[in-house]
Amino acid sequence: MTDLTPSYYKYWGKADKETGQYHLLPYHCLDVAAVGWLLFNPAEPLCQRLAKQLIVNPEWLQRWMVFCLSLHDIGKFAIAFQSLVPDQSTSLVPSNSRMPYSERHDTLGFILWQDVLSNKWLDSGGLSLESRHSGLAKLLRNLDPWMEIVTGHHGEPPKRMPIRHQNFFTVTDEDAACYFREDVAALFLKDVNGAVLVEKDLKKRLKFVSWQLAGAVVLADWLGSGRGAESYCQTRVSLDEYWQYHALPFAKQVIAKTDLAHSEIAPFIGTSHLFPFIKSLTPLQDWVEKRQLAISNQLFILEDVTGAGKTEAALVLAHRLMANGLGHGIYVALPTMATANSMYTRLGKAYRRLFGMDAHPSMVLAHGARHLSEEFRNSVGMPESAPANQFYSEDEEPIEAYCSAWLADSRKKALLAEIGVGTLDQALLAILPAKHQSLRMLGLAQKLLIVDEVHSYDPYMNQLLQTLIEAHARQGGSAILLSATLPHQMREKYVRAFCKGTGINVPTLEESPSYPLATHVPTLEQSETALTTRHEVERAVSVTFIDEIDDALNLLRDVVKKGQCACWIRNTVKDARAAYDTLVNQEWVDKNKLTLFHSRFAMVDRRRIETKTLDLFDKNSTAEKRQGQILIATQVVEQSLDLDFDVMISDLAPIDLLIQRAGRLHRHVRDAAGNHLKTEGAIDQRGETCLYIFGPMPTETPAEDWLKSKLPGTQAVYQHVGQLWLTQQRLLPSKKICISRDARMLIEGVYGEQDQAFIPDTLLNFSFNAEGEAGSKRGMAQLNALKLEQGYTRTSAEDSGGWDKETRIPTRLGIDTMTVALARIDGDHLKPYAQEKEFAWELSMIDLPKKNWGKIQENIPARLHGIIKRLKEDIKMLKWIEVLPLTEEITRYYDSDTGWGLNKEVSDESD
Numbered sequence: 001m002t003d004l005t006p007s008y009y010k011y012w013g014k015a016d017k018e019t020g021q022y023h024l025l026p027y028h029c030l031d032v033a034a035v036g037w038l039l040f041n042p043a044e045p046l047c048q049r050l051a052k053q054l055i056v057n058p059e060w061l062q063r064w065m066v067f068c069l070s071l072h073d074i075g076k077f078a079i080a081f082q083s084l085v086p087d088q089s090t091s092l093v094p095s096n097s098r099m100p101y102s103e104r105h106d107t108l109g110f111i112l113w114q115d116v117l118s119n120k121w122l123d124s125g126g127l128s129l130e131s132r133h134s135g136l137a138k139l140l141r142n143l144d145p146w147m148e149i150v151t152g153h154h155g156e157p158p159k160r161m162p163i164r165h166q167n168f169f170t171v172t173d174e175d176a177a178c179y180f181r182e183d184v185a186a187l188f189l190k191d192v193n194g195a196v197l198v199e200k201d202l203k204k205r206l207k208f209v210s211w212q213l214a215g216a217v218v219l220a221d222w223l224g225s226g227r228g229a230e231s232y233c234q235t236r237v238s239l240d241e242y243w244q245y246h247a248l249p250f251a252k253q254v255i256a257k258t259d260l261a262h263s264e265i266a267p268f269i270g271t272s273h274l275f276p277f278i279k280s281l282t283p284l285q286d287w288v289e290k291r292q293l294a295i296s297n298q299l300f301i302l303e304d305v306t307g308a309g310k311t312e313a314a315l316v317l318a319h320r321l322m323a324n325g326l327g328h329g330i331y332v333a334l335p336t337m338a339t340a341n342s343m344y345t346r347l348g349k350a351y352r353r354l355f356g357m358d359a360h361p362s363m364v365l366a367h368g369a370r371h372l373s374e375e376f377r378n379s380v381g382m383p384e385s386a387p388a389n390q391f392y393s394e395d396e397e398p399i400e401a402y403c404s405a406w407l408a409d410s411r412k413k414a415l416l417a418e419i420g421v422g423t424l425d426q427a428l429l430a431i432l433p434a435k436h437q438s439l440r441m442l443g444l445a446q447k448l449l450i451v452d453e454v455h456s457y458d459p460y461m462n463q464l465l466q467t468l469i470e471a472h473a474r475q476g477g478s479a480i481l482l483s484a485t486l487p488h489q490m491r492e493k494y495v496r497a498f499c500k501g502t503g504i505n506v507p508t509l510e511e512s513p514s515y516p517l518a519t520h521v522p523t524l525e526q527s528e529t530a531l532t533t534r535h536e537v538e539r540a541v542s543v544t545f546i547d548e549i550d551d552a553l554n555l556l557r558d559v560v561k562k563g564q565c566a567c568w569i570r571n572t573v574k575d576a577r578a579a580y581d582t583l584v585n586q587e588w589v590d591k592n593k594l595t596l597f598h599s600r601f602a603m604v605d606r607r608r609i610e611t612k613t614l615d616l617f618d619k620n621s622t623a624e625k626r627q628g629q630i631l632i633a634t635q636v637v638e639q640s641l642d643l644d645f646d647v648m649i650s651d652l653a654p655i656d657l658l659i660q661r662a663g664r665l666h667r668h669v670r671d672a673a674g675n676h677l678k679t680e681g682a683i684d685q686r687g688e689t690c691l692y693i694f695g696p697m698p699t700e701t702p703a704e705d706w707l708k709s710k711l712p713g714t715q716a717v718y719q720h721v722g723q724l725w726l727t728q729q730r731l732l733p734s735k736k737i738c739i740s741r742d743a744r745m746l747i748e749g750v751y752g753e754q755d756q757a758f759i760p761d762t763l764l765n766f767s768f769n770a771e772g773e774a775g776s777k778r779g780m781a782q783l784n785a786l787k788l789e790q791g792y793t794r795t796s797a798e799d800s801g802g803w804d805k806e807t808r809i810p811t812r813l814g815i816d817t818m819t820v821a822l823a824r825i826d827g828d829h830l831k832p833y834a835q836e837k838e839f840a841w842e843l844s845m846i847d848l849p850k851k852n853w854g855k856i857q858e859n860i861p862a863r864l865h866g867i868i869k870r871l872k873e874d875i876k877m878l879k880w881i882e883v884l885p886l887t888e889e890i891t892r893y894y895d896s897d898t899g900w901g902l903n904k905e906v907s908d909e910s911d
Contacts, residue, residue, distance in 0.1 A: 007172065008180040009236050010093045011077055015085045016229040022088055023232035025077065026180055029070045030243050032153075032224030033184075034251035036069040037062065039216055045262060045328065046216065049446065049476065053209050056196055064146075064196075065213070067188040069220055072150040074117070075109030077177040078168040091234070099168060103159070108168050109151040110158035115165045116174050117181055118143055142197045145206055149214045149792050153221040155412075155436035156803045157214075157794045183239055207791030208474055214792040215442025219416070223254045263359035263418055268323040271316050274353050278312065279680060282534040287518055288313045291529075293324055294522050297478040299469070299498040301454075303486055304516035305533050305739045306663025310482045311346070311452065317480055318448040319354050327478055329447040330354075331366075331415060333424040335456045335639050338610055340365065342641060343452070344421040351419045366414035366422030412436040415443030424451060425811035428464050431471050431785050432809045433802020438792065445475050453639045454483040454494075455656050459774040460813045462490070463781035466497040471788055473501025484663065485515070485656050485743050487751040495521050515744040533740045540738040541662045542690040543731050547697045547710055549582065552649050555692060556630055557588050564646035564674065564686075565617065565629040568694075569661055571651040572713035573598045573634060577901050580632045590628055597633040600900040602822050604834035604843035610636075617643040619667075623674035637664065644668045646686055651711055652695030654718055655727040655750045659743060662691045691737070698728040704762045715766070720774075722759035722767035726750045729758070777813055784809045817847040821878060822894065823871075823885045830864070830871050830885055841877060846900060853882065859889045 013028030015021070040047045042058035051058040075081065079096045080103075086095035103111075118140055151158045169177075196202065206213075233246065271278055271289055281289065284304050300317055304310055314332075321327050332347070334340045344365045355361045414420055415427070416439070427449065430440035449472055457465060469479050481494060488511050498521060499506045507527045509519065514530030521527055532538075546552060552568065559566040570576040580596040583589050595616075597609050615621065616629050619642055626646070637643055638660050644667035650658060669677045672685045696702070696710045707714060707721050718724060730749040731737070737746070749755050759767055783799050790796040794803060802809050822833035822844045834843035848856070860868075864885050872878045884890065894900050 005236075006179045006183065007176040008077070008183075010091065011082060011176060012085065012088060012092055013073060013076055014225070014227065014232065015088055016232070017085060019229055020088065021229045021232045022085075022092075022234060023227060024234060024236075025073065026239060027233050027242055027246070028225070028227075029073050029180075029184075030239065030247040031227065031250060032072055032220050033066045033070040033188075034243065034247035035220040035224040035255065036216070037066050037248070038251050038255050039220055040065050045446070050209055050212060050216075053475070054202065054205050056202070060192060060196060063188055063192050065216075067184060067192075068146050068150045069217065070184040070188065071109070071113070071117075071147065071181060072153045072217065072221060073105065073109065074112055074177050074180070075105030075107065075151065077112070077173045077180075078105065078108050079170050079173050080168040081105050081108070089234070093172065096170070099170075101168075103163060103168065104154070106151050106154050107158040107163065108165070110148060110160075111163050111165050112169060112174070112177060113147045113151065114144065116169075117177060118147075120178055121181060121185070139194065139198050142203050145203065145210060145791055145793070149210055150217050152214060152792060153217045155218055155438070156433070157792055157796075160794055187239055187243065207789060210792035211438050211441045211471075211788060212445050212475060214438035215440070218436060218439045219442065223258065224251065226254050259360070259362050260416065262328055263361040264356035265322045265328065266319075266354060266356050268316075268320050271312070274316060274319060275312050275350060278309070282309045282313070283532045284516060284518065285309050285313045285316065287529060287531055288317045288320075291317075291518075291520065292523070292525065293320060293326070294524075295326075296522070297326060297473060297476050297502060298523070299473070299478065299495065299519075299521045300480045301483070301486065301491055301494060301519040302480065302516075303483050303518075304531070305538075305743070306484055306660065307667055308516065308533050311343070314450045314452075314480045314482055315347075315350070315354075318450065321448055321478055322354065327446050327448045329418040329420075330450060331420040331422070331427060331444060331447050332450045332452065333422065333427050335424060335453045336636070337423060338636065339453070339639055339641065340422050342614075347419065347421060354419075361418040363419035363421070364414040364417035366420050366426045412439050413443075415440050415447075417443075420447075424457070424461065424465070427451075428461070428468055428811045431464065431467050431788065432811065433784075433786055433797035433800060434809060435803075437786070441471070441475075444472060445477060447477060449477060449479040450482065451479065452482045454481045454490075455486055455660070456639050458777060458813070460777035460781045461811070462493075463778045464785060464811070466493055467781070467785045469494060470497040470501035473498045474788075484660050485747045487656075487747055489751070489753070491519060495519065495527075511748070513744045513748075515740060517744075538740050539666070539689060540736050541665060542688055543735045543737060544690055544692050545697055545728070546649075546692055546694050549579075552579075552692070552694055553582070553586065555647065555649060556583070557586075559630070559647050560588060560590075560593075560628045563623075563627045565626040565631075566647040566649070567617075567631040567633060567637065567643075567645040567664065568649040569633055569635070569638060569651065569653075571634070571653060571711065571717050573600050573899070573901070574713055575651065575711070576632050576634050577898055580898060583630065583632070589630070593628045593630060595629070595631050596898055597631060597636055598899060599634065599636055600846065600848075602833055602844055602846045602894075602896075604836065605896050605899070607843070613637070613643065614641065617645060619644065619676060621674075621676070623671075626674045642667070644670070646674065647690070647692075649692040649694055651714060652693055652707075652724055652728070653714075654720075654723060655730065655746050658691070658693070658727065658731075659737065659739060659746070662737060662739070665689050665691060693728075693731075695724075698732055700729075700760075702760055702762055706763070720767055720770035722756070722763045722770075723750050725759065725763055726755060780813065816850045818850045818853060818882065819845050820848050820853075820882045820884050821845050823883050825864075825885050825887065828867065830867055830883065833886060841875060845881070846894075848900065856884065856890070856893075859887065860885060861887060 008026050009024060011025040012022040013025035014023040040062040042062050047058045047062055051061045079093060080099040080101040082093055083095035083097060084101055148157055271281055271285055284302060302310055302313060318330050332343055334343055351363050427444060430437050430444055472479060479498065492509055495509060496506050504522055507521055510528060512528060516531040516533050518529045518531055519527055556566055568579055570579060576596060576598050583594055584591060595609065595612060597613055601609065613631060616625055638657060643664050645664055648661065648665050650661045666684050666686060666689045669682045669684045670686060671677055696706050702725055707724060715721060727750050730746050787796045797803050800809055821841055823830040824833055832840035832844040834840045836843055868883045871883060886894065
């Protein structure tokens with residue numbers, strides 16, 4: 001191009017108000033397009049995979065997407081947008097205050113495309129068609145979804161509501177955008193056949209692929225927007241010259257810093273290579289090492305007892321699948337942040353063996369408080385000290401785990417890492433109308449999705465997980481689900497969701513009594529394989545029912561007398577605190593050996609208690625440490641934490657949770673004193689393993705208040721009272737759980753459809769209400785999940801009202817909580833409750849029920865209101881968080897050893 005005066009050079013794309021520097025809009029558009037050129041390299045797996053799903057040529061997809069990306073910011077041609085930085089330069093279009101910027105530029109870009117650019121372009125013959133006269137109308141319809149994808153580059157689709165483009169764009173703006181579109185078409189679409197766009201069924205295929213494309217667009221925009229003000233360009237050069245000598249070199253530099261390249265997968269040698277500490281394989285591990293794999297994506301459901309090595313088995317499967325070219329990367333999804341932290345530590349040394357010797361794969365922790373994990377901060381190179389409201393990353397490679405700082409600085413990017421460990425919530429956000437969900441969808445594509453503790457999720461999360469599995473399968477992903485036990489009907493639902501996503505027939509699953517069990521779909525062999533379990537964990541647990549607090553106290557007194565350790569798992573925070581308060585006043589209890597662990601602690605205290613709990617009761621704990629220790633806990637200890645107790649009391653709970661809790665009894669082989677025996681084949685010497693179940697005594701004729709008479713809070717947590725009654729009845733005959741023999745019978749005997757008929761009439765109303773609420777939760781999940789089949793468009797979330805600023809779609813249902821920062825009073829100042837050097841305010845936070853905030857606020861003295869206001873103005877991260885000063889009155893409600901307890905409403909909850 002010799003004419004350097006097109007009007008599109010009069011528009012800025014990025015600007016710095018302080019320095020007055022700006023980057024021309026056409027250059028910014030080409031920066032982003034250049035990143036797209038590299039992301040959609042036809043030689044790279046991303047472009048090849050998406051082209052295959054669209055059934056188009058990879059070279060065609062690269063050129064077409066780069067053209068579309070060059071138009072991603074056409075909404076910025078609006079004078080309404082340009083006027084955000086008025087009088088930036090006389091070389092730019094003059095501002096116009098009469099056109100307010102009341103719609104974002106992403107939506108404005110899509111509206112401009114629909115109303116102006118598409119029609120003018122096609123009218124001028126701007127795209128090569130073999131039969132233009134017959135394809136124009138169809139082409140016009142087929143172009144819109146592509147432009148919806150690229151203009152929706154800020155993490156959500158653009159609005160489609162009626163908007164008059166004339167309210168934001170002048171005719172001059174429209175002309176500039178048209179000229180720019182013509183010139184980038186000339187630059188990128190030479191020899192690109194537009195007839196592909198009117199090919200039958202492409203639009204339909206695009207709907208499902210659009211979510212990954214949208215994620216790639218978000219990624220390209222983030223990376224392409226990385227220019228600092230020092231490299232802004234206002235000099236007018238031809239688009240071709242800027243592309244060759246500025247945009248492409250910049251894109252290569254920025255891509256190199258992100259560690260997005262695929263690391264080479266190491267060949268699978270054997271389980272012992274991946275996990276050298278495994279000297280002999282468990283039956284499950286032997287099965288996953290030898291199982292014949294399908295040639296396409298597949299689903300595995302692995303059910304085995306606690307301690308059978310399910311996590312290692314899942315990683316062996318994942319390695320085999322990746323080595324066979326059936327995926328690249330892993331995301332391990334866990335139920336809680338604590339379990340995710342623990343898994344991140346476990347994988348820190350093993351994950352590199354999945355990749356080649358010279359590879360530098362990234363592993364990132366993905367959950368809301370991951371920067372508070374010391375292990376994660378060390379792995380990403382975070383500094384020892386940082387401002388309270390943010391953290392920074394350094395460019396260094398630690399010894400154990402390597403994380404790209406760019407990948408680690410945002411949960412939204414974390415799923416792009418080759419190995420991700422985090423909560424299930426981060427993966428579920430890929431199928432909910434959450435901002436940047438498309439980036440998560442892209443990150444999960446081709447990853448092996450491993451979901452641990454599948455049995456622990458409620459009906460709402462289970463339904464969302466089914467939707468995620470279907471979506472993951474549709475884009476070619478494999479999944480591995482791990483569970484101690486899983487009802488047959490739930491197993492069927494997961495298999496059905498996967499088969500729907502892959503478009504294959506659903507196999508018939510037998511209502512087999514076998515346990516452990518491996519389910520594999522699709523396969524040329526039997527879908528289900530009965531397994532044995534290893535000798536060390538194939539044990540019987542005696543069951544004894546108790547119904548008086550004094551019975552529990554006597555048991556614990558005996559534990560202390562014998563120098564053993566014990567845990568009492570309570571179903572509510574209120575009951576846990578009550579048990580702790582009772583024990584702390586017993587003369588035979590050493591207060592230094594009594595610990596309370598639940599979810600209502602400030603982060604700093606919860607982290608301290610969790611660390612203490614692991615130190616006292618994990619595999620490496622010694623008899624000296626364990627002697628006389630008593631832990632009172634809620635459900636926080638029943639999942640994924642590697643704990644081992646000599647004696648356990650549990651409140652009556654659903655059968656699958658009791659089995660899970662029993663897995664923390666004699667979990668490791670120890671001598672009579674409690675020292676870990678590491679000799680292979682050693683036998684536990686602590687005597688009989690017994691689970692004491694506290695609650696109402698078993699009866700065939702329960703009264704209506706059967707449960708409430710002993711555990712009133714439990715009924716609010718586990719509402720299906722009939723299934724709690726069935727749990728007792730199924731345990732009564734033998735008063736023993738031989739997990740490998742009885743688990744399937746017990747699970748189906750409580751959750752099986754036919755067994756619901758045995759529930760007594762006096763408990764039916766509770767059960768009907770519980771089933772109704774479970775159905776409501778499943779319905780809510782179906783309503784909230786994106787209608788992915790509609791494609792990347794705003795109507796995919798219209799049922800839930802998602803992507804609306806006022807609507808927050810949750811990954812979990814439960815009591816409505818709010819985050820509160822606890823503060824110490826220091827004269828006329830408020831300081832964080834946590835006294836750590838870094839992240840003190842974040843470590844001072846606690847989640848409290850919203851409904852109680854009004855009463856809590858009444859206790860804040862008026863003299864502190866102004867101080868709180870100034871604090872929230874000074875500390876950016878506190879702007880939207882309530883601050884609670886720990887006055888003398890309020891300290892009655894919070895204690896570092898017992899946590900929060902305002903009243904019944906606050907503490908009568910699980911966790």
